[in-house]
Structures are given as C-alpha cells and as structure tokens.
Amino acid sequence: MNRLTTTEAMDLLQHGDLLQLGQAADAIRRARYGNLATFLIDRNINYTNVCQNECRFCAFYCKQDDPRAYLLSTDQILAKCKETVAAGGTQVMIQGGLYPGLGLDYYLDMLRAIKRAFPQLVIHSFTATEIQHFAKEAGLSIRETLLRLQDAGLASLPGGGAxxxxxxxxxxxxxxxxxxxxxxxxxxxxxxxxxxxxATMVIGLGETMEQRIASMARVRDLQDETGGFRAFILWTFQPHHTELERAGEAGEKVSAIDYMRTLAVSRLFFDNIAHIQGSWVTQGERIGQLTLTFGADDAGSIMLEENVVRAAGTQYDMTQNKMVRLIKAAGFTPAQRDTEYRVLKKF
Incomplete structure (x- = not known):
C-alpha cells in the first residue's frame, strides 16, 4: 500500500464516505492486531493546577494566588501511587501546570521517591510544555534536563501539549x-x-481541516526521523468552563461523526506509528467502543484518576470489568497491556 499523501488525506477527511473510511482503517488494524484490543490501568496524577500558560481552552488551571491553587507533596503523590499499585495499575502519568519557581529538584526528588517505593510502576509523565519549562527555570538545555529526569526514573513522555x-x-x-x-x-x-x-492531537479548537492534516504530517515526519512515537491519540476539545466558551469563541463541540472520520484517517495516514488509541474519556463508552472498528487497536486507560477533562464538565467513569465487557461486546478480545504495549493478560 502506497503512503497516503497529505492531499489524499485531506480529500478523505473532507469527502470520504464515513463507513468506507472505517472499513479501510479497520482492515489495517485487523491485519496488524487481529481480534486483539488492548487497554491500560494507570492513574493521572496532576501535581498542581497552577499554570502560567493560562491556555484559553483549559478549564483546569488557576493562578498561584487563587484559593483553588494546590501543589502536591511527594508524600501525597506516593499515596496516590500506592493506590494505583493496589488497583493493579502499572503506570502513572504525572502532569501539572507550569508552576513558577518550583525548581527541577522538586521533580527529580519526586521521581526518585516513586522509583524507590514502587519500582514496578512505569513513570510516563510530563508533557513537552513542562519539559521546556523545567529547562528554562533550571538554565539547562532540553537534552540535559531530559537526561536528569531519565536518570531519576522518568521512562517516557505523554503527547500532551500538542x-x-x-x-x-x-x-x-x-x-x-x-x-x-x-x-x-x-x-x-x-x-x-x-x-x-x-503523540496526541486535540480537534475542535477552530482549526481548519488543512491544519489538522498539517499537524498530523508534522508528527509523521518526525516519526520518519526518529521512530520514537509509540502511539497516536486523538482527543476532542471540551469547551465548558473555558475562556474560549466565556468569550463565545468555543463553537460547537466536535461531533462523533467528525471524530470517527478523523480517527479513521489517522490510521490510514500514520503508516509509521504502530498504535492508534480511541478516547472514551471525551467520547463516552459507546463511541469509545466504536473506535475499535474505525482503526483504533487500543481502548486507552482505565484512568483511576482524571481531572483535566472533568474540569471541563465531561465525566465518564471506567472500571476494568466495564472495559472488558465493552471490548467483548464490540467483538474483540480484551487484553491488559503495559506502557510499551506488551500484553500482560487476556480476558
């Protein structure tokens, strides 16, 4: 199969038949993974809600002097890690805002403490935005910052901030x-x-279809160069309680059809990224279930804790039993995976 060009991807995104796109994406997915659909048990730990970026699409952040502002101690983070392990979790995804003046040692001490107490947990944490912030505040290069974090226990980066x-x-x-x-x-x-x-992409921010494809092309080009992206994850903007909504600039929420169409095109477009993840967190259980027939081979995480999407008024709850039932009902074999997409257990 020849690589999909950006022009072809653009045409499919704008004019492709939804069901035909789903069938084409599903054929690729089944050729690679058969009947298997994976999920992860992890916890999102938001160590602070203070952020100096003040993004207009974010309902979670607040300023440092806000009464809602918080910063977790290492002991509080360790308590959350303990609960994660007890629930069968294998990963923590630690993310927060850009807290001014906190210092790199806060993060290094946190990582070392987690690895000492819970060496079995994979620390898949800190967005590119945070990494840049850490480096600037420490007066270090991006490379040196990442090396120090890696040495302290950071295993991999989530795609947030894209x-x-x-x-x-x-x-x-x-x-x-x-x-x-x-x-x-x-x-x-x-x-x-x-x-x-x-790698992640959030749609519904008032972008054009051309900008969506251009964003995907930049990820694909970097993957050609490095091969370092494990998965592509597509989310939708949740407008409630955001500055964009208050300013009347949020527009309408992305429809399930638009989401599914973009998801299917991403499976066709990313011939060099192994895994495509659906989003029950923003789409709900039923659409999350359907993503498995539109190119997604991974149903995402159980997410023992999630705060950012919830702050925007979207809340869906998931358990392992519910995830297994949903995957089976869609006609697939459920499997718990680890951070590197290795199967730990089939159901």
Whole structure:
C-alpha cells in the first residue's frame, strides 16, 4: 500500500464516505492486531493546577494566588501511587501546570521517591510544555534536563501539549504555550536519548481541516526521523468552563461523526506509528467502543484518576470489568497491556 499523501488525506477527511473510511482503517488494524484490543490501568496524577500558560481552552488551571491553587507533596503523590499499585495499575502519568519557581529538584526528588517505593510502576509523565519549562527555570538545555529526569526514573513522555501543531491555531488558543517547533524539538530530543513518547492531537479548537492534516504530517515526519512515537491519540476539545466558551469563541463541540472520520484517517495516514488509541474519556463508552472498528487497536486507560477533562464538565467513569465487557461486546478480545504495549493478560 502506497503512503497516503497529505492531499489524499485531506480529500478523505473532507469527502470520504464515513463507513468506507472505517472499513479501510479497520482492515489495517485487523491485519496488524487481529481480534486483539488492548487497554491500560494507570492513574493521572496532576501535581498542581497552577499554570502560567493560562491556555484559553483549559478549564483546569488557576493562578498561584487563587484559593483553588494546590501543589502536591511527594508524600501525597506516593499515596496516590500506592493506590494505583493496589488497583493493579502499572503506570502513572504525572502532569501539572507550569508552576513558577518550583525548581527541577522538586521533580527529580519526586521521581526518585516513586522509583524507590514502587519500582514496578512505569513513570510516563510530563508533557513537552513542562519539559521546556523545567529547562528554562533550571538554565539547562532540553537534552540535559531530559537526561536528569531519565536518570531519576522518568521512562517516557505523554503527547500532551500538542493540541494542533500549527502556530496560527496555537497563537489564538494558547498564546503563551510552547510553539510547534519547540514541541517537536522536545520530542526529537527525548527520542534521541532513547525516551519514547506518544503523540496526541486535540480537534475542535477552530482549526481548519488543512491544519489538522498539517499537524498530523508534522508528527509523521518526525516519526520518519526518529521512530520514537509509540502511539497516536486523538482527543476532542471540551469547551465548558473555558475562556474560549466565556468569550463565545468555543463553537460547537466536535461531533462523533467528525471524530470517527478523523480517527479513521489517522490510521490510514500514520503508516509509521504502530498504535492508534480511541478516547472514551471525551467520547463516552459507546463511541469509545466504536473506535475499535474505525482503526483504533487500543481502548486507552482505565484512568483511576482524571481531572483535566472533568474540569471541563465531561465525566465518564471506567472500571476494568466495564472495559472488558465493552471490548467483548464490540467483538474483540480484551487484553491488559503495559506502557510499551506488551500484553500482560487476556480476558
């Protein structure tokens, strides 16, 4: 099969028949993974809600002097890790805002403490935005910052902070946030030291279809260069309680049809990224279930804790038993995986 060009992807995104796209994406998915559909048990730990980026699409952040502001201690984070292990979790995804003046030692001490207490947990944490912030505050290069974090226990990076990798969109919805070039540079540097990552895209931020495909192309190009992306994860913008909503600029939420169409195109487009993950967190259980027939081979995480999407008024709860039932009902064999997509247990 010839590689899909950006022009062809654009045509499919705009004019492709939804069911035919789903069938084409499903054929690729089944050729690679057969009837298997994976999921992860992990916990999102948001160590702070203070963030100086003040993104207009985020309902979670607050300023440092806000009464809602918090910063978790290492002991509080360890308590959450303990609960994760007790629930069968294998990974923690630690993320927060850009807390001014906190210092790199806070993060290094946190990582070392987790690895001492729970060596079995994989620390898949800190977005490219946070990495850049850590480096600037410490006066270090991105590479040196990542090496120090890696030495302390950081295993891999989540794709958060990408949203749409197009600076015209970013300047409108997150003008203080990391640029497209800087985001890609953090990921490139992480991959160069053997630290893999995931790639994400958030749709529904007022972007054009051209900007969606351009964002995906930048990820694919970097993957050609480094091979460091394990998976591509597609989310939808949740507008409630955000500045964009208050300013009347949020627009309508992305429809399930638009989401599924974009998901299917991503499976066709990313011939060099192994895994495509569906999003029950933003789409709900039923659409999350359908993603497995539109190119997704991974149903995402049980997420023992999730705060950012919930702050925007979207809340779906998932358990292992429920996830297994949903995957089976969709006609697939459920399997718990680890961070590197190795199967731990089939159901």
């Amino acid at each position: 949203e749409i990798l197009d600076d015209a969109v970013r300047s409108r919805v997150s003008p203080k946030k990391i640029s497209t070039a800087d985001y890609l540079d953090v990921m490139r540097t992480a991959h160069s030291i053997g630290m893999e990552s995931t």
